[in-house]
Amino acid sequence: QVQLVQSGSELQKPGASVKVSCKASGYTFTSYALSWVRQAPGQGLQWMGWIDTNTGNPRYAQGFTGRFVFSLDTSASTAYVEISDLMPEDTAVYSCARFSSTWHYAFDYWGQGTLVSVSS
Amino acid sequence: QSVLTQPPSVSAAPGQKVTVSCSGSSSNIGNNYVSWYQQLPGTAPKVLIYEYDKRPSGIPDRFSGSKSGTSATLGITGLQTGDEADYYCGAWDSNLSAFVFGTGTKVTVL
16 A cells, blocks of 8 residues: 655754655655645645656745755655754644646645754 | 635534635636645645545545635535544646645534
8 A cells, every 4th residue: 555654753953954754655656746745833734845756856836945955765765855954933744745646736645744843 | 825715714513514615816726626635633634635526535425526716615514523624725826836735724513
């Protein structure tokens, strides 16, 4: 069965970096694009962008350029988002979500989410 | 802020029906497919509706979707306590070249 399993919670200090992983299983990793979604505490869902798992080409949404980097390890069927120069306002749950290949622009599977807390 | 607007909350008694609206524009709902997601407390979102009105396998027919112009609507009939959750619409926005989520609606079963 399809699964997206993310790395565990992180507590980091302002100015540090963090790398969140999303390991896929149960399907051909390179056949489906992956998105990253942020949800700040008590807030709604915010699309951060997506990565073409076939080419490795990332596309970032407005507000997620510069400090955010999407990457892949296709040999491990794993996607990553790295956030540098962390700020307290980066405190949120970060989730990966798979774009369906048959439904137009819909996410059919989600990771469980990774809480990143930024505090001094 | 989001380009898709939803009411902050809706409520109804068990067994009743609720509708959740999602208002957008021609660059998103008007010309691109809408999907709906349910987020139970403390869990990841789950897709309920895709391509405006289609249900994935396993989603009960109590959940329905529709679209009219630049707005979409999620309907939930036979409301159950287990339906208490946050609901989000989503669509591709051609002007932003980005996927956009709605502001989210909390459904409460009275």
